[in-house]
Amino acid sequence: MSAAAPKKDGLYDCRDSFAATIEALAEADSRIVTVVSDSVGSSKLGGFRNKFPDRMVNVGIAEQTLVAVGAGLANGGKVPFVSAASCFITGRALEQVKADIAYSNVNVKLIGQSSGVAYGELGPTHHSIEDLAWLRLFNNLKLIVPADPWQTAEAIKAAAAYDGPVFVRVSRMAVPALERPEGAKFEIGVAETLLEGTDVTIIANGTMVHRAIAAARTLAAEGVSARVVNMATVNPLDEAVIAAAAETGAIVTVEEHSVRGGLGGAVAEVVISTNPVPMRILGFPGFVPTGSAEWLFDNFGLNEPGIADAVRQTIARKK
Amino acid sequence: MPSPATPLQNDLTGEIAAQALWIRRRSFQMVYEAQQGHPGGDFSAADILATLYFGVMRYDAKKPRDPGRDRFVMSKGHCTGAFYAVLARAGYFPEADLSTYMEPLSKLNGHPNRNYLPGVETNTGPLGHGLPVATGIAIAGQLDKADFRTFVLTGDGELQEGSNWESALTAAHRKLENLTLIVDRNRLQQGARTEDTASLDPLDDKWRAFGWHVETVDGHDHAQLFDVLSASPKGRGKPLCVIANTFKGKGVSFMHDNVSWHHGVPSKEQYELAMQELV
Numbered sequence: 001m002s003a004a005a006p007k008k009d010g011l012y013d014c015r016d017s018f019a020a021t022i023e024a025l026a027e028a029d030s031r032i033v034t035v036v037s038d039s040v041g042s043s044k045l046g047g048f049r050n051k052f053p054d055r056m057v058n059v060g061i062a063e064q065t066l067v068a069v070g071a072g073l074a075n076g077g078k079v080p081f082v083s084a085a086s087c088f089i090t091g092r093a094l095e096q097v098k099a100d101i102a103y104s105n106v107n108v109k110l111i112g113q114s115s116g117v118a119y120g121e122l123g124p125t126h127h128s129i130e131d132l133a134w135l136r137l138f139n140n141l142k143l144i145v146p147a148d149p150w151q152t153a154e155a156i157k158a159a160a161a162y163d164g165p166v167f168v169r170v171s172r173m174a175v176p177a178l179e180r181p182e183g184a185k186f187e188i189g190v191a192e193t194l195l196e197g198t199d200v201t202i203i204a205n206g207t208m209v210h211r212a213i214a215a216a217r218t219l220a221a222e223g224v225s226a227r228v229v230n231m232a233t234v235n236p237l238d239e240a241v242i243a244a245a246a247e248t249g250a251i252v253t254v255e256e257h258s259v260r261g262g263l264g265g266a267v268a269e270v271v272i273s274t275n276p277v278p279m280r281i282l283g284f285p286g287f288v289p290t291g292s293a294e295w296l297f298d299n300f301g302l303n304e305p306g307i308a309d310a311v312r313q314t315i316a317r318k319k
Numbered sequence: 320m321p322s323p324a325t326p327l328q329n330d331l332t333g334e335i336a337a338q339a340l341w342i343r344r345r346s347f348q349m350v351y352e353a354q355q356g357h358p359g360g361d362f363s364a365a366d367i368l369a370t371l372y373f374g375v376m377r378y379d380a381k382k383p384r385d386p387g388r389d390r391f392v393m394s395k396g397h398c399t400g401a402f403y404a405v406l407a408r409a410g411y412f413p414e415a416d417l418s419t420y421m422e423p424l425s426k427l428n429g430h431p432n433r434n435y436l437p438g439v440e441t442n443t444g445p446l447g448h449g450l451p452v453a454t455g456i457a458i459a460g461q462l463d464k465a466d467f468r469t470f471v472l473t474g475d476g477e478l479q480e481g482s483n484w485e486s487a488l489t490a491a492h493r494k495l496e497n498l499t500l501i502v503d504r505n506r507l508q509q510g511a512r513t514e515d516t517a518s519l520d521p522l523d524d525k526w527r528a529f530g531w532h533v534e535t536v537d538g539h540d541h542a543q544l545f546d547v548l549s550a551s552p553k554g555r556g557k558p559l560c561v562i563a564n565t566f567k568g569k570g571v572s573f574m575h576d577n578v579s580w581h582h583g584v585p586s587k588e589q590y591e592l593a594m595q596e597l598v
């Protein structure tokens with residue numbers, strides 16, 4: 001049950017990894033069911049439906065019911081993977097996520113599909129750049145933002161193995177498979193350092209990790225040693241890795257999310273109360289204008305030159 | 320004996336039909352050029368939109384915030400192809416703007432934004448928001464004893480959202496006869512038929528049980544649509560639900576009643592074939 005095949009040019013749609021992994025897990029564990037809200041195609045769950053037609057519950061376009069039905073299924077001994085567009089499974093059903101899933105502390109896996117600005121031109125109603133800020137408030141809800149197909153598969157496996165509420169944010173944006181040392185493992189709450197560096201630390205997750213690595217390589221050519229951390233778990237945070245990042249004297253966070261309350265906010269909360277160092281939070285300022293996802297990334301500096309620039313400016317603020 | 324209005328209405332339905340055809344053609348061109356959009360639902364709604372804007376509603380496109388205007392809320396906000404086409408045709412903004420559909424920085428976002436475009440009453444896109452907002456607009460009209468009407472168009476799959484039924488209770492409770500809901504009953508949602516997903520039938524009975532006056536029409540018949548939508552609601556004491564039986568992709572043979580055209584986009588060949596049929 002490794003990652004699914006690349007789409008094109010060596011780039012992957014992480015939803016394919018989600019789909020392949022959940023099908024394999026369901027093969028081995030009959031408690032696993034999926035719950036959708038007219039979101040079979042957008043969740044890439046057509047294959048699951050064909051293999052396990054009785055183990056998919058489609059509630060129709062009704063996200064509040066979607067999430068609450070998941071809670072009920074868990075009560076009945078199932079392990080539900082509840083999947084819909086990230087904007088709707090979070091924003092529309094926020095109180096169900098809070099009361100029925102997190103506060104009730106039930107064994108439900110929420111899958112936020114096509115998160116961030118993947119829906120591009122469909123606009124801010126369909127973007128999900130607030131989801132992490134909202135969900136981060138529920139202290140016991142694990143939040144995972146995988147960066148590539150391997151990590152998506154590993155996050156889904158880890159979510160299934162963990163007994164409690166988990167949210168996994170799955171992107172539809174084309175991403176490369178990241179290079180990792182042999183035997184790399186994924187563990188909820190443990191960040192991975194993908195590049196070592198001593199002058200500054202770039203902390204990224206999701207679709208921004210490969211861009212952060214590209215920026216670090218550009219900076220290396222200028223003699224700047226940038227560490228790159230993939231902080232896939234936003235709750236709980238890997239505080240040891242953040243403490244080590246502060247030791248480099250400057251931190252830049254990068255996320256496909258609002259600059260308010262997401263990964264950057266979470267890291268800043270730790271940094272400010274332990275070892276304050278100059279920090280910069282990269283993301284979207286709020287509702288964005290019409291444009292494709294790639295256009296939005298470029299326009300808001302969420303690309304290799306934009307990240308590199310932010311790093312240079314942040315290093316300049318070091319005391 | 321034919322009423323004196325009959326010849327006028329014949330001209331009117333001719334005019335509405337011509338506008339509906341224009342909406343289908345122009346919206347399909349927009350979707351083709353943007354290679355994005357929801358053409359199936361544009362086509363199922365085209366006749367309803369043309370009837371509202373070119374037969375039923377009172378508005379002055381040059382005064383889009385006129386307090387006395389009839390309101391239209393496009394709850395199925397994904398169908399911006401048809402919605403923007405009808406707004407431009409009605410004079411809210413230049414038809415030339417339609418060719419910026421979904422381009423970077425365009426006012427013509429994939430979902431309508433009232434801060435970008437005149438004629439948009441509220442931002443939609445997430446389903447199940449239009450009827451609650453329209454209910455609020457209608458309550459404001461009721462409080463002011465104003466005589467504008469409020470129309471809202473929803474999809475049918477959209478009615479699976481509970482928010483619709485919450486506002487259905489409120490609207491009936493407050494006897495909002497100034498409120499008209501039109502359901503684009505094309506029997507298809509995003510991935511499948513409504514009746515194979517979370518069934519809605521018998522839909523008319525549901526609305527009646529919620530205290531609404533219900534009319535069922537052929538949603539592609541301009542005369543039928545015009546009659547039920549233009550009849551005065553005064554004195555009825557109930558909100559009106561018009562169930563408009565439609566087909567997703569209506570007007571193009573290979574798109575007709577075909578769920579893959581929910582957000583399918585045409586190739587060059589398909590576009591040209593469709594344009595040959597849309598005459």
Ligand SMILES: Cc1ncc(C[n+]2csc(CCOP(=O)(O)OP(=O)(O)O)c2C)c(N)n1
Nearest residue numbers: 038360444445446474475476477507508509
């Ligand atoms: C709250 C919410 N959930 C999901 C979606 C995604 N979505 C967009 S259109 C659509 C299907 C709508 O079907 P229907 O209401 O029947 O519209 P129509 O057939 O007229 O296009 C879905 C599920 C959405 N826009 N909003």
Ligand SMILES: [Mg+2]
Nearest residue numbers: 475476507508
């Ligand atoms: Mg429909």
